[in-house]
Amino acid sequence: MVINLADVGHMTRIKTKRTCSKGHSFYKSTDCPTCPICEKEKKPEDGFLALLSSPARNALSNHGVDQLEKLAQYSVKDLLKLHGLGKASLPLLSQALMEKGLKI
Ligand SMILES: [Zn+2]
Numbered sequence: 001m002v003i004n005l006a007d008v009g010h011m012t013r014i015k016t017k018r019t020c021s022k023g024h025s026f027y028k029s030t031d032c033p034t035c036p037i038c039e040k041e042k043k044p045e046d047g048f049l050a051l052l053s054s055p056a057r058n059a060l061s062n063h064g065v066d067q068l069e070k071l072a073q074y075s076v077k078d079l080l081k082l083h084g085l086g087k088a089s090l091p092l093l094s095q096a097l098m099e100k101g102l103k104i
Pocket residue numbers: 020021022023024035036037038039
């Protein structure tokens with residue numbers, strides 16, 4: 001049997017009360033300083049990027065496309081020219097756009 005020391009360490013780590021720069025209080029172990037409340041708040045805006053694979057997501061953010069409104073300014077042809085963005089991403093993107101009443 002192999003015991004993974006990293007796992008054991010993680011389980012016994014004590015969570016401490018922390019406060020983020022925006023004043024949210026939350027409990028986290030010291031090596032994980034991300035505030036869950038801030039994480040949740042920024043979710044809706046880049047929600048459509050979360051649907052994509054990381055090459056596709058990087059392709060869009062490298063071109064400053066971090067909102068559906070910006071994405072809607074691209075055509076399908078232009079999007080496929082972006083390095084990392086494949087045809088597989090298109091249905092996901094159009095779905096996300098449709099929910100906002102937009103389209104590519
Ligand atoms: Zn916060």
